[in-house]
Amino acid sequence: MKKGKVFVISGPSGVGKGTLCHELMRKYPSLAQTTVSVTTRAPRPGETEGKHYYFRSEAEFDKMLKEGLFLETVDKFTHRYGTLFSEVEQVLDGGKNVILEIEMIGGANVKKHIPEAVLIFILPPTLEALTARITGRGSETESEIRLRQAQVEKEFDQAAPYEYFVVNDVLDDAVENVKAIIVAEGLKDALSDVKQNYFGRD
Amino acid sequence: MKKGKVFVISGPSGVGKGTLCHELMRKYPSLAQTTVSVTTRAPRPGETEGKHYYFRSEAEFDKMLKEGLFLETVDKFTHRYGTLFSEVEQVLDGGKNVILEIEMIGGANVKKHIPEAVLIFILPPTLEALTARITGRGSETESEIRLRQAQVEKEFDQAAPYEYFVVNDVLDDAVENVKAIIVAEGLKDALSDVKQNYFGRD
Secondary structure, three states: OOOOOOOOOEEOOOOOHHHHHHHHHHOOOOOEHHHHHHOOOOOOOOEEEEEOEEEEOOHHHHHHHHHOEEEEEEEEEEEEEEEEHHHHHHHHHHHOOOEEOHHHHHHHHHHHHOOOOOEEEEEOOOOOHHHHHHHHOOOOOOOHHHHHHHHHHHHHOOOOOEEEEEEEEOOOHHHHHHHHHHHHHHHHOOOHHHHHHHHOOO | OOOOOEEEOOOOOOOOOHHHHHHHHHOOOOOOOEEEEEEEOOOOOOOEEEOOEEEHHHHHHHOOOOOOOEEEEEEEEOOOEEEEEEHHHHHHHOOOEEEEEEHHHHHHHHHHHOOOOEEEEEEEEOOHHHHHHHHHHOOOOOEEEEEEEHHHHHHHHOOOOOOOEEOOHHHHHHHHHHHHHHHHHHHHOHHHHHHHHHHHOO
């Protein structure tokens, strides 16, 4: 059985990568699977252990980190999030693709551990659209907007290892483009494996 | 304007690559453009100079070959066929993708001249399906079939530089898969170019 591939979906804050992944999985559930992350934050109403997250204490998270269980981790505000190697491997071994919706900085870490991972960067239609979405509706000064744009530019520098760039303007177009990437990557193959299928040997 | 890319579509004789390309262009005419090849064979009824082929004499073909006008050439039976650099460049400069439906051996030559060309290999559903399609309907001896299969295996060895492998079982599925490859390849980008779009500089 052909092994699945890891697809990292990331992008600057506010670009709508969560919505995009959710819509992709809703529309094409057989295309890939997401994994359950570990977090140190408390469950919100309706969130279930092992379904939405694995909820762990700071101490437990630290222990898992030291044991090398994480493919990547990120600190968001006062909480920590991590993707488990075991979760990813379980899906891959089942012949399925994995989608990891993570912060930009995590992409480089995933690539380090899994060189064949495919990194997809989600872009805003315009810089203005992105900053407007984050800062609110026109309540900022010019200098605040410029500051935010400078931050976004810095965020973009983390995108160096990303290979594919998908603009999230019309959601459905973005979903179709990410789908095309996943389908196309599944068609990449080594001639030796192809020959094995047809001739039973290399 | 973003430049187009070159997509080589090839595969063993009888795999249906011509039908696939024709259906792809019919269904998605804006996805890519084909080019007009040069041939030394005589026009068939209904074929037009400059539309179906550029019909040239052996001597003219030789002259063009010496002048380095061909991206790739192939000999089929007693006739010769060639893809012109100028035809390909014209489409690329217009920001469109080029589809070259060529013999397998041509793929390596295209890749040599245009390293960023994307090589797609069309596979038969099974080895038996392919040999049946070529040799006719069961009129061959066992040894003839084995000989043909050995030839196919040799043909497969020319596929080493090919990156994508698409099985042509259900035509419409194969068309959708090739489309996904062309769409996905168009989403590959360099961060420097992406930043240029958003921030007006590297």
